[in-house]
Amino acid sequence: MATVVKVDKEAADRKEPDRWLGVFCGSYRGHDHEVHLLAAELGAAMAWAGVGLVYGGGGIGVMGTIADAILTAGGHAVGVVPAHLMETEMAHRALDELLVVDSMHDRKSTMYDRSDAFCALPGGLGTLEELFEAA
Numbered sequence: 001m002a003t004v005v006k007v008d009k010e011a012a013d014r015k016e017p018d019r020w021l022g023v024f025c026g027s028y029r030g031h032d033h034e035v036h037l038l039a040a041e042l043g044a045a046m047a048w049a050g051v052g053l054v055y056g057g058g059g060i061g062v063m064g065t066i067a068d069a070i071l072t073a074g075g076h077a078v079g080v081v082p083a084h085l086m087e088t089e090m091a092h093r094a095l096d097e098l099l100v101v102d103s104m105h106d107r108k109s110t111m112y113d114r115s116d117a118f119c120a121l122p123g124g125l126g127t128l129e130e131l132f133e134a135a
Contacts, residue, residue, distance in 0.1 A: 047075025
């Protein structure tokens, strides 16, 4: 059972995307500028194409980069974060919708239900596990 933490009124006035891309990526900041550049380019391209983002809800690392990029470009972003990771992954507070769920299983299930397609950006073992489970 998900709890909606925040819905941005300005975002609600924008046209809802017809398609949603689930993006699996890490919350680790890392030192690879190219990975963050790729995430930013993907987020901007999604906004331009009218594709919404469904992702892990983090505001740091690659997760934060793609969310910031799509929102800055005028797109929509929905984050799904387990309650126990709200602080660890520093949940993004500017999303159109932030769903707080009970467990990692609920996070993945919600992401699968809300997404039309999936891709993965560099992350850790959790990112890989999420991608394999989606396939």
